[in-house]
Every structure is written in structure tokens, then in C-alpha cells.
Amino acid sequence: MIASSFLRADVLVVGGGMAAAWAAIGAARQGVSVIVIDKGAMGTSGVTATGGPGHWWVPPDRAAREAAIARQMDKAQGLAERAWMERILDLTWRHLPEIAPFYPFGSNGAGGPYVQGVRGPEYMRALRKLAIAHGVTILDHHPAIELLRDEDGRIAGVHAVALASGDVIEIRSGATILATGGCAFRSGLIGSHTQTGDGYLMAAEAGASLSGMEFSISYSLSPAWASTRTLPYFAARFFDEAGRELDIPPPDAGHSHLQALGRAMLEGPVLADLSDAPPVLEGLLRRIQPLTAAAFDRRGIDLFRQRFAVRLYGEGTIRGTGGIRIVDRDCRTEVPGLFAAGDAATRELVAGASSGGGAVNSAWALSSGLIAGEAAAGEAIIGRQRPAAVRGLGRAGFHPRRGTRAIDRAGAISTVRDRVLSYDRAFWRTRETLESAGHDLESVWTEVADHASGEGRDLVELREIAAMAATARWCNAAALARDETRGLAVRADRPDKDGALGHRLLARGLSQVEVIAEAPVQPREPQPVAA
Amino acid sequence: MIAAIVEARCTGCNACVGACPTRVLEPAAKVPLIARLDACQTCYLCELACEADAIWVAPGEDDATAPAEPVLLASGQLGQVRRDHGWNAPLDGGQLDDYRLLGPLLREGSEIAARRYAAGRTSEAR
Structure with a gap:
């Protein structure tokens, strides 16, 4: 270079x-x-x-x-x-x-x-x-x-x-x-x-x-048309398109709140109703979060009186x-x-x-x-x-392992996003779904590592795609290795904590991803550069 | 998405070009060019950077349609987020005097939802 x-x-x-x-x-x-x-x-x-x-x-x-x-x-x-x-x-x-x-x-x-x-x-x-x-x-x-x-x-x-x-x-x-x-x-x-x-x-x-x-199972609620800050939505009630109120555990419920919203969103549009919001919020929102107010003003929606469609935005x-x-x-x-x-x-x-x-x-x-x-x-x-x-030290995007050719960039991003963030996969992780996601993520990584090559801005974009694909592989492999439920890492097929997994998990590698239990922390000595 | 830079107001200072976190804009002869709309994340920060109140961001993340210029100019929305922020007010201008209420209001919202849910469960059980 x-x-x-x-x-x-x-x-x-x-x-x-x-x-x-x-x-x-x-x-x-x-x-x-x-x-x-x-x-x-x-x-x-x-x-x-x-x-x-x-x-x-x-x-x-x-x-x-x-x-x-x-x-x-x-x-x-x-x-x-x-x-x-x-x-x-x-x-x-x-x-x-x-x-x-x-x-x-x-x-x-x-x-x-x-x-x-x-x-x-x-x-x-x-x-x-x-x-x-x-x-x-x-x-x-x-x-x-x-x-x-x-x-x-x-x-x-x-x-x-x-x-x-x-x-x-x-x-x-x-x-x-x-x-x-x-x-x-x-x-x-x-x-x-x-x-x-x-x-x-x-x-x-x-x-x-x-x-x-x-x-990495974390999401925030926002209007379906754009992500905003979330202050106004905490007291929201939720409805389906037919006007039936949905049974959604409160935000404090954490994973079951997300699961209930995710399940409803997979079935159809979900509308938020903020009529229960703290009464003083209406007068203060513009003073506290002006950009959130703008997202509604400019669509002509009175967020405290009109229901509006919402979705969950992944926070990875x-x-x-x-x-x-x-x-x-x-x-x-x-x-x-x-x-x-x-x-x-x-x-x-x-x-x-x-x-x-x-x-x-x-x-x-x-x-x-x-x-x-x-x-x-x-x-x-x-x-x-x-x-x-x-x-x-850059590999993907710099030095394709096989022949250079155009890759389907939008398709790669969309596959990565779906396998990590789609509600069904993220809120109901199981060994089976993670293994299937892992297979698809390997394909994306292989395509990028084998063929992507560019310069300037183009290279920047390819590196972003490679980074998202690599990150998705580490998240997925670590989710598989954590064969239990602990904190944010919830496994639908392993609902309990496993006393033997009370340590951190390290994911590493690019050609081959591996996950290991963390060993005692010791900085490595400088390594010679490979020829 | 960024949808309009009102030519009659733009001074060509290019502050928006420098401020955009995703480099959507490029300097041009007069009004900056919206060069990479697909990278726009609808964050409104170009509006905060625009001293001339010339920029209008459409509220949808996939929508860059803007009202006609006369409509925009009459809407009161140009510069609105800068005024709401008190962006150019002095540091002791009190523009963040209500900000401490964010946490308490957020918790209050959570508690309202939790109480309502618990009450719903109770009435179901009866």
C-alpha cells in the first residue's frame, strides 16, 4: 500500500x-x-x-x-x-x-x-x-x-x-x-x-x-421510520393494526419484554400508544430531547395522542x-x-x-x-x-485469497444483519439456529475474504463489510459456546445458568474462528514478524 | 434523510460538510452537494452545524423528499432543532436546566408500565 x-x-x-x-x-x-x-x-x-x-x-x-x-x-x-x-x-x-x-x-x-x-x-x-x-x-x-x-x-x-x-x-x-x-x-x-x-x-x-x-442481545424501541432516543416510550402501551391491545411485559422485564415485542412485530405492525406517559413529559420533551420531537413534528404526528408504528433497532x-x-x-x-x-x-x-x-x-x-x-x-x-x-496487517479487502471479483455488498450486509439481529434468531437463540446462522456467516466471510479488493473509499466500504461479517461470526460463535443463560446472553434451549461457565469467553481468529475459556491474564511478549 | 439545503439561505460555509459523521456531503460551487444519500443516518447533526438555518432533514430514514421551498420557509422547522437545543446560547444560558429530569422521567415511565402490567395480571387472575 x-x-x-x-x-x-x-x-x-x-x-x-x-x-x-x-x-x-x-x-x-x-x-x-x-x-x-x-x-x-x-x-x-x-x-x-x-x-x-x-x-x-x-x-x-x-x-x-x-x-x-x-x-x-x-x-x-x-x-x-x-x-x-x-x-x-x-x-x-x-x-x-x-x-x-x-x-x-x-x-x-x-x-x-x-x-x-x-x-x-x-x-x-x-x-x-x-x-x-x-x-x-x-x-x-x-x-x-x-x-x-x-x-x-x-x-x-x-x-x-x-x-x-x-x-x-x-x-x-x-x-x-x-x-x-x-x-x-x-x-x-x-x-x-x-x-x-x-x-x-x-x-x-x-x-x-x-x-x-x-x-449482544440488546435493542431499543423507536418509531418504525427512524431511530430516536427512547425517553418518551417507556410507559407505552402496544396495539396491533386491528386495535387490539398486546400483552407486553414492561421494559424492566428485559428479555421477555423484547421477546413479546419481537413476536408481535414478526406477525405484523405494532403501534405504540403514549397516552400513559408521565403528564409533564409532553411539555419537556422538546427541552430534553429536541431531535426526538423533530422526528414526529416533521411527520405531522402528535406522539402523545396518536398511535404510531414502532420497531426494535439492534444495538449489537x-x-x-x-x-x-x-x-x-x-x-x-x-x-x-x-x-x-x-x-x-x-x-x-x-x-x-x-x-x-x-x-x-x-x-x-x-x-x-x-x-x-x-x-x-x-x-x-x-x-x-x-x-x-x-x-x-490488513487482509480482507486488501489481499483477496482467491481471484478479485465484485461481491454482492448489499446482500452481504443484509445476511449479516439478519443472522445477528432478526428478532426470531436473537430472542430465541438455540444451538440449532446458531449453527445454521454460523454456516451462513461463514459463506459471507469466505466471499469477502476470497474476492473483495478495492482502493480508496471503495476499500473503506469493503473493510466495513468485512468487519461486520467478522464481528457477527465472533458473536455467533461465542453465543454457541456459552451453553447456558447468563445476563444478556439468553439461550432459549439453555434457560439456566451453568456453574461451570462462570468465566469469560474469548473469540479469536479470522480464517478460522475459535472460542476458548479465558486463561489468567498475562500480556504477551512482542512477537517476531512473520516473513 | 437530509432532504433540502435551501439555496437562498446557504452561505456556502461548508460547516455541514465537515460536521457530517458519514460524509454525505461534498463541497460544491455554491450549495454543498448531497453526494452519498445512502450513508445518511438521519441524525440531524448537519442542521445543528448550519448557522444559516438552511438545512432540512426529512424524518424518515429512507425518505429524502422535502416540501417545496416556500412551504419549508414558512414551516418554522428550519433551524428548529438549533433553537430547541439553545445551540448558540451562552454556556450559562440555562438551555439544559430541565436535563436532570431525563432519568427520573424515564424511570417514571418504566414504573407506569410495570404497575399497569401487574394490575392487568391481577384482574386476569380474578
Whole structure:
């Protein structure tokens, strides 16, 4: 791959959401040079920018934190770590207020600022400004397409495509942080179009494992015509087209709520009725979630008085918990020189088998970003004299295993999305359905790996498809291996928890996917580069 | 999907081009070109970036049809999400003073649904 321009930074952050921003800020505060490259634009990229993250927020009171951690450990069902919870509570409490110079904190109703919940567009605008104020260089619209490895076996940067020109740019770094977000398989979930698992694919090509990919059954309700935030829908009643009320367990019921909605949606249109919503919501929705109000205003629908069609939008590993395996307290991956943060990383360390969604996930994104940024800066300083020769690690889309030919891109995306997200498959996972999905996903992967080849923007698109297919294979294989029901990983044919499966599962490999039980965490020594 | 950039208002600043997270837009001679509509995720963030209130996003994720320009200009919808956000208000403008109610309202909604469901179960059992 021939690059037309070259840049160098001590720390390179790949991604543009909240974890990427905090990682860049964390690194820059150590006095090193930092470049952020993002597929989208830092400030509008990713699911935080369209969202409204609440953060796990507990004052530094010993008893209060102990109680919060005890509740979270219980939800995590044996797969999380208390020490990580303590750290993210502490880091979030201390650092979130630092956005104040750029963020319009509202009132807490008691004379102070309300800090723990922030509105997405304003939050990401503030984080971009804070990163720039710390001297971070931001390259928007530059998707990374492959990692580079030097002769010592360390990750030494990336190749990226400048979307404006289609040119390839090479960025060399002392340490690299993947903060590329999760994967929603192009479900239409608001803010998730760019979330195609790109970082998972790049990390796996470098030899990293994925952990917790089976914890990926998560959906959010929205109007059938577009995904929005979900505040107005929590008290909804549901009806079929004939006006018969449907028997839907409440949102708190979790999986059975999804199953009941999914079953009804497979039979026909489902209409939501918000007449039971908290009465003050109507006057406040526009003040809290203006974009949600716009989705109805512009269709001429009074959402509190008229029924409207809804569907469930898959959230994949965004509200699921899986991601790149973290091997130490500095957010290192198994690959020398490579760190992971936010949804790109596994959130089992703090969420375990439960959803990382919402407060804990946001606290994780902020904290893992800061931790990875600071550690990457330290590593970059130590290793400023790196070998000059590097090798690109990208396979699918770069080097087809067989002859190059056009692949059916829409068909590939549609198959992947269906096998992972369709309601019948996701809400009633069984060995049989997972094995059949696995077979179809292998076919998609084989087609992409054997034949896809492109350059510039075209290559970016092929890499996205490869990343979604690879992510789907890991999710599916992990769901098969977790032969039980635990937290978000619900198996219709294995309704109980299995005491022998109280450990994390690692999915790895591209040509061949394998799932293994996690061994004790030990960072690997740098590996020599294969010839 | 992004459905209209009102030429009479667009200043050609290209802020929307830079802000779009999926690079739907490309700079052009006057009004930015909607070059990759299929990548639009209906996130409205280009509207927030548009100081001239010239952009209108259609509410459907697969629908880019817009009303005629005079209708749009009279609708009050151009710039509406920026005004609702208080996007250009000073940081102490109080635009997020109700934001703390999001969590409590969400929980209240959940509880309403849970109570209604439990009551339905009880009346069925009788």
C-alpha cells in the first residue's frame, strides 16, 4: 500500500467518540504529541453524539460506593472486577466536571450544576474543544483501514483513507489506541452508521482476541421510520393494526419484554400508544430531547395522542458488552503497542454479563479513554526510537485469497444483519439456529475474504463489510459456546445458568474462528514478524 | 434523510460538510452537494452545524423528499432543532436546566408500565 502523505505522533487515537476524546485528552496531558483520526468527525461521530449519556455517578463516600459496586457486581454475574468498578467511579467523578469551560451544564435544581447526565451533541462539541485546547491534532473523515506493525512486533501506526480525496495516508505512532466503538450491524440505530466493528477487525488481524461477544442481545424501541432516543416510550402501551391491545411485559422485564415485542412485530405492525406517559413529559420533551420531537413534528404526528408504528433497532455490541480483550490495568490489548478503550474494548470488566449500556458504559468510556491515553503516552515516550520498517496487517479487502471479483455488498450486509439481529434468531437463540446462522456467516466471510479488493473509499466500504461479517461470526460463535443463560446472553434451549461457565469467553481468529475459556491474564511478549 | 439545503439561505460555509459523521456531503460551487444519500443516518447533526438555518432533514430514514421551498420557509422547522437545543446560547444560558429530569422521567415511565402490567395480571387472575 503506497501512502501519499505521512504523519507522525507519539500517540495515535483511532476513533472520534467520547472514549477517543478522553483518550486523546489523557495522552496530551502527559505532554506528548497526539493525533486523532476518525472515520466521521469528532464531535458528531458515534452513538454519544446523538445520545445523552448518563454516567455512573456516586459521590466519594465509602458506604455509597460500596453499595453501588455491590449492586453492579450482582448484575455482572461473576464476570466483572470490583477494582475496575472502583477506578471508573473515581475517574468519572473527578474528570467529567472538566468539560465545564465548554459545556453548558444545567441546574441540578439545588443551586449547583447537574453533571452526571450530559446531552450528546453538546458533550461531544465540548470534548472536541477540550481536546484541541490540549493541543490534540484531529483529522476528521480519515477512516483507518489497517494497522501497521514494526520489526519488533509492535503496532506502529495505521494506514487511513482521506475521504475528501481518496488518498492513503500513513500515520506512524509510538503507541496506538483503538477507540472505534462497537458494532450495530447497520441496524439503523441512531448514530451507529459508522459503528461497523472496524477496530475489532484491525485488532484481530494483529492477533487480539474478542471477549464477551455473546452478550449482544440488546435493542431499543423507536418509531418504525427512524431511530430516536427512547425517553418518551417507556410507559407505552402496544396495539396491533386491528386495535387490539398486546400483552407486553414492561421494559424492566428485559428479555421477555423484547421477546413479546419481537413476536408481535414478526406477525405484523405494532403501534405504540403514549397516552400513559408521565403528564409533564409532553411539555419537556422538546427541552430534553429536541431531535426526538423533530422526528414526529416533521411527520405531522402528535406522539402523545396518536398511535404510531414502532420497531426494535439492534444495538449489537454498543449496548452489549463485548469487545477487544483487555489484559492489564492500563487497557493494553494482547498486541504490543496497542490499547483499546470505550465500546471497542470489552466492558465485561465493569459490566460482566449485564448490559454495559447507559451509566456504566459511559463511565467506562471516559475512564478507559483516560487510562489508555495516559499509559500510551508513557509507552510512546519510552519507545521513541522505533524500527523504521513497518508492514500493513490488513487482509480482507486488501489481499483477496482467491481471484478479485465484485461481491454482492448489499446482500452481504443484509445476511449479516439478519443472522445477528432478526428478532426470531436473537430472542430465541438455540444451538440449532446458531449453527445454521454460523454456516451462513461463514459463506459471507469466505466471499469477502476470497474476492473483495478495492482502493480508496471503495476499500473503506469493503473493510466495513468485512468487519461486520467478522464481528457477527465472533458473536455467533461465542453465543454457541456459552451453553447456558447468563445476563444478556439468553439461550432459549439453555434457560439456566451453568456453574461451570462462570468465566469469560474469548473469540479469536479470522480464517478460522475459535472460542476458548479465558486463561489468567498475562500480556504477551512482542512477537517476531512473520516473513 | 437530509432532504433540502435551501439555496437562498446557504452561505456556502461548508460547516455541514465537515460536521457530517458519514460524509454525505461534498463541497460544491455554491450549495454543498448531497453526494452519498445512502450513508445518511438521519441524525440531524448537519442542521445543528448550519448557522444559516438552511438545512432540512426529512424524518424518515429512507425518505429524502422535502416540501417545496416556500412551504419549508414558512414551516418554522428550519433551524428548529438549533433553537430547541439553545445551540448558540451562552454556556450559562440555562438551555439544559430541565436535563436532570431525563432519568427520573424515564424511570417514571418504566414504573407506569410495570404497575399497569401487574394490575392487568391481577384482574386476569380474578
